[in-house]
Amino acid sequence: MDKRWTGWGLAAAVALGGAAADLHGTPPEAAEPRTEVVLSKTYTVDRKYRSMKGPFSQQQLYLGDREQRELVWIVGYKAVMVGEDGVSPQRQEFMCHSNLDLNVGTHRMRFRTTPSFSSRLFTLSQGQQTIRFPPGFGIPVRSDEPLSLTTQVLNLNLEGERFDVRHKVTVEYVRQRDLTAPMKPLFPIGAYGLELLEGDAGYFGVRQPLEEKHGPGCLPGDNASSHEYKDRLGRRFTGHWVVKPGREVNRTLVTHLMQVPYDTTIHYIAVHLHPFAESLELRDLTDGRTIFKSRAENFDDRIGLRRVESLSSVEGIPVYADHDYELISTYNNTTDEDQDSMAVMYIYLRDLEVEKRLAEVGWKAPADG
Numbered sequence: 001m002d003k004r005w006t007g008w009g010l011a012a013a014v015a016l017g018g019a020a021a022d023l024h025g026t027p028p029e030a031a032e033p034r035t036e037v038v039l040s041k042t043y044t045v046d047r048k049y050r051s052m053k054g055p056f057s058q059q060q061l062y063l064g065d066r067e068q069r070e071l072v073w074i075v076g077y078k079a080v081m082v083g084e085d086g087v088s089p090q091r092q093e094f095m096c097h098s099n100l101d102l103n104v105g106t107h108r109m110r111f112r113t114t115p116s117f118s119s120r121l122f123t124l125s126q127g128q129q130t131i132r133f134p135p136g137f138g139i140p141v142r143s144d145e146p147l148s149l150t151t152q153v154l155n156l157n158l159e160g161e162r163f164d165v166r167h168k169v170t171v172e173y174v175r176q177r178d179l180t181a182p183m184k185p186l187f188p189i190g191a192y193g194l195e196l197l198e199g200d201a202g203y204f205g206v207r208q209p210l211e212e213k214h215g216p217g218c219l220p221g222d223n224a225s226s227h228e229y230k231d232r233l234g235r236r237f238t239g240h241w242v243v244k245p246g247r248e249v250n251r252t253l254v255t256h257l258m259q260v261p262y263d264t265t266i267h268y269i270a271v272h273l274h275p276f277a278e279s280l281e282l283r284d285l286t287d288g289r290t291i292f293k294s295r296a297e298n299f300d301d302r303i304g305l306r307r308v309e310s311l312s313s314v315e316g317i318p319v320y321a322d323h324d325y326e327l328i329s330t331y332n333n334t335t336d337e338d339q340d341s342m343a344v345m346y347i348y349l350r351d352l353e354v355e356k357r358l359a360e361v362g363w364k365a366p367a368d369g
């Protein structure tokens with residue numbers, strides 16, 4: 001590792017208190033965010049594509065000065081559909097998803113962050129096109145860390161027409177050298193709804209589940225693609241399943257998927273759902289409380305999600321390493337044919353380990369400390 005990065009004199013935390021803040025503005029003590037705008041390749045949409053079945057591509061991007069290897073803080077992410085010119089608006093329901101990932105092994109080594117850190121930094125899909133962290137919070141990355149952008153289209157409604165579309169992705173970040181006050185570091189983890197494909201119980205990673213402790217377990221289901229998970233007990237699950245006509249409520253024990261490493265707080269939750277979703281709820285089974293319930297709004301005149309609720313909190317919501325957590329998805333398939341579904345919460349936790357190490361050397365220390 002370059003010795004300029006071994007001193008951890010890069011950033012620390014600032015207490016913003018419990019006061020209300022403009023969650024879409026720039027706090028007075030922070031730097032104005034910079035933006036990195038990326039256009040995907042042009043996709044031709046001339047037929048129907050179900051979720052995960054449309055054209056996709058991957059590309060690489062960097063934030064900040066790659067040569068100086070500076071520290072930057074990602075504070076926001078936005079993805080919209082545009083025409084081939086990269087400017088004119090297009091139908092947002094052509095978006096299957098826009099994912100931003102990093103090499104988690106390299107990142108953990110450089111930042112010495114928790115093993116729970118997910119390689120998936122962001123996913124945006126129908127119903128949510130923008131993520132903006134609360135003021136003073138961000139994900140720290142090095143400017144020479146390559147980020148992988150994956151974009152994919154879908155088309156659930158239109159036939160007999162041709163559209164040339166692109167994803168326009170904007171990453172918001174602030175440079176460490178521009179800050180006038182320190183930042184609080186976040187790290188992402190995921191909670192995934194699952195259905196059981198093969199095995200003796202619908203509890204991911206639990207050898208002897210107890211319904212009174214772990215909930216009723218996820219439903220047995222049919223895979224909508226090759227999107228599978230396998231736990232250490234040999235059970236097979238899918239995170240992309242078929243919803244039959246009618247209402248379906250599916251409960252998934254997500255304790256082993258989340259892997260909360262220590263007691264900390266949630267400051268943002270983004271939600272990924274498919275059309276016909278009604279809600280997605282994260283519950284703390286240990287103390288019987290709902291952490292967050294996201295409601296989804298579907299279009300009335302076509303298949304698609306108009307809006308999916310997210311959560312943003314400066315104060316934070318407590319989560320605990322020794323608690324069990326459950327994800328409850330509700331779908332209402334109002335058609336007479338099978339539909340595909342997913343249910344994911346991307347949860348952004350305060351990284352107390354990184355925060356402590358950075359605070360020890362002082363946030364004003366130079367990058368070559």
